Amino acid sequence: MRVSRGPSEGYVRSRVPRGFHLEVARSIQRALASKVVEEDLVNIDNVDLVSGVDVAYINHGDVEIGVSVASTYSLSNSSIIEWSCWVGPVTFPYVPTLLSFRELKPVVNAYLRLRTKPQVVLIDGHGRAHPYRLGIASHFGVCMRIPTIGVAKSLLYGKVDRVEGPILDVGTNEVIGWAIRCAPGKPTYVSVGYGVSLGSAVNLIKRLCVGSQMPIPILHSHNMANNLKRRITKKLMSEKSIEELDSECRSSMRDYL
DNA sequence: GCGACAG
DNA sequence: ATCTTGTCGC
Numbered sequence: 132m133r134v135s136r137g138p139s140e141g142y143v144r145s146r147v148p149r150g151f152h153l154e155v156a157r158s159i160q161r162a163l164a165s166k167v168v169e170e171d172l173v174n175i176d177n178v179d180l181v182s183g184v185d186v187a188y189i190n191h192g193d194v195e196i197g198v199s200v201a202s203t204y205s206l207s208n209s210s211i212i213e214w215s216c217w218v219g220p221v222t223f224p225y226v227p228t229l230l231s232f233r234e235l236k237p238v239v240n241a242y243l244r245l246r247t248k249p250q251v252v253l254i255d256g257h258g259r260a261h262p263y264r265l266g267i268a269s270h271f272g273v274c275m276r277i278p279t280i281g282v283a284k285s286l287l288y289g290k291v292d293r294v295e296g297p298i299l300d301v302g303t304n305e306v307i308g309w310a311i312r313c314a315p316g317k318p319t320y321v322s323v324g325y326g327v328s329l330g331s332a333v334n335l336i337k338r339l340c341v342g343s344q345m346p347i348p349i350l351h352s353h354n355m356a357n358n359l360k361r362r363i364t365k366k367l368m369s370e371k372s373i374e375e376l377d378s379e380c381r382s383s384m385r386d387y388l
Numbered sequence: 389g390c391g392a393c394a395g
Numbered sequence: 396a397t398c399t400t401g402t403c404g405c
Contacts, residue, residue, distance in 0.1 A: 138393045186395075188396060225396070227393040234395070256394045266394070287394045320394085 133318075136301050137262045137288040138227045146226045156229065157263060163273045164264035172278055172326035173250050175335050179207050180249040183348025186237045187356035188221065191367055197221035198360050198380075199237035200352040203249050204339070211351050215244035216359060216384060218377035227287060228263070230256055231270040238271060241352075244381075250278065251327065251335065253349050257281040258324035260298050260308035262288045272325020279324030280332045281308070284344060286320060298322065309333050313340035359383075 144153050182203045189196040202214040217240040223233040234256070242252065257266030258281030265273075268281030289298040291310045298308035298320060308322030309329060313336075321336050323329050339346030345353070359380050366376065 135392070142393075186396085188395090190397070225395060227395090230394055261394080268394095281394085283394050285394065 132290065132292050133286055134290040134301065135286045135288055143226055143228055146224065147229070148224065156232065160263040160265040160270075163270060164259075166273050167259065167264065167269050167323070168326050169259070169323050169328060170326075171328050171331050175251075175327065175331035178250045178335065179205055180212070180247065181206065181251045181253060181335070181339065181346075181348050182242065182245065182249040183253040183255075183346060183350070183352050184238045184241055185255050185349055185352040185356050186234050187353075187360045189360055189364060189367070195221045196363070196373060196376075197234075197237040198356050198363065199234075199241035200356040200359070201238075201241040201245050201252075202348050202351040202355065203245060203247065204348040204351070206338070211348075213245060213247055214351065214355055214384065215241055215246075216355065216380050217241045217244060218359070218363065218373060218380050220373055228261065231265070231267040234267055235270060235274075238267070239275070242271075242275070248277070252277055252279045252324075253282055253336075253339075253346055254279055254324060255282060255345070255349050255353075257283050257287050257308065257320065258322040260287065260289050260320060260322035264307070266322065266324075268322070268324030276326075278326035280327060280336060281320075281322040281324050282336060282346060282349060283320040283322075284317070291318075291320075294318065311337060311340075313337065314342065314344040317344040319344050
């Protein structure tokens with residue numbers, strides 16, 4: 132049985148930047164969480180285009196650079212039909228329960244660069260399976276008003292009793308997500324992001340996790356982000372601005388299309 | 389007291 | 396997530 136009550140507020144506060152108001156952040160999370168729709172805004176069975184977003188990081192001296200990629204998979208074509216990328220500075224640190232304050236900008240920017248918008252977006256991280264019910268997948272969905280699903284490799288908050296089954300809130304026993312097993316020994320945690328029911332979310336993720344812990348769209352974005360990261364790391368020594376690197380990455384996409 | 393804790 | 400050497404296997 133896997134259980135996580137999430138990090139204590141004291142721990143979170145100790146890791147937050149100077150001048151950052153945690154109380155305000157929590158109010159924002161509670162407010163946006165109340166806007167989450169947990170019903171299907173689209174018929175999942177008829178969905179064709181599903182995007183997945185992932186972010187890789189580069190430590191460049193005292194600056195951290197984020198490399199985000201959004202990939203769109205067509206279920207009818209069984210292939211990736213488009214992908215986009217974004218390169219830029221990331222200043223907020225990783226703090227459990229505040230992931231969206233760090234990754235939302237890279238994720239949104241990569242998503243906005245997709246020429247064809249998908250019907251559903253998959254985000255690596257949790258959605259409602261979050262102590263304030265607003266993981267990055269829900270945060271993204273509420274802001275962009277598009278159906279989203281949170282897909283994570285480990286638990287942030289909640290308890291799971293079976294290899295496959297519900298993720299329950301430790302305090303209220305409310306179902307906040309679902310654990311599935313698509314890869315041997317490795318669980319995949321699915322939770323509602325926005326505009327989709329948990330049942331539909333689980334069905335869609337199962338269709339997209341082909342022998343892997345992660346669904347195809349996120350897997351592709353993950354690989355592309357790391358490819359770009361490798362290229363960029365070499366060029367970083369040759370005094371180039373982040374803007375130039377971003378521009379070069381957008382152009383280099385054509386090599387793959 | 390020790391460990392927990394998306395990416 | 397990232398850092399990081401050698402090592403195992405196709």
